[in-house]
Amino acid sequence: MSTLPTDGSVRPMTRWGTDVMHHVNQPVTEFGEELHTLVADMVATMNAAEGVGLAANQVGVDLQVFVFNCPDKNGVYQSGVVCNPVLELPEGKDRQLDEGDEGCLSLPGAFTKCARPDFARVTGVDENGEPVSYEGDGLLARCLQHETDHTQGMVFGDRLSRKYKKRLFAEAEEFAADYPDDWPVSPMLNQDEHDHSDEGLNA
């Protein structure tokens, strides 16, 4: 069951290359109306872009907060808001890598394999400053890692080999014209060519 707000406005998606995507964002210290509006707008933007997660810097805001609504390996959805996330990953013999496909709403249209641990736990606080903890496997594990990375100024391209990164940028270039500058405020063009439902993470 989702407790995410439903009254937000869609904001334009910030792209890779914009400064706020590539440095460690500011911790959240104020849990008032401004944060609540931001969180609601992030949820609206994530949904408009058909993503399963979104960080604040993806709408141009320099704050460590993300929202998600994402299924685990069994198709069970978890959703939430995490400010100041701290990631815990399995170590030693519990550490298994998942080679699933990954894409980023801030580099829309491009997907590639990205090896990550197949289980993750994130702790932090919600938009009211209350402690939260989420954990899981499958796409959810990938999503929690991808979003925490965003709050730390890292994009998944930073985790790829040169070869995969080059291929990823080539694919993004191919579809760039289909995404207006203010997407997803304005819808994408040629929508029928962009069914990413089987392509892995889109966040």
Ligand SMILES: [Zn+2]
């Ligand atoms: Zn992303």
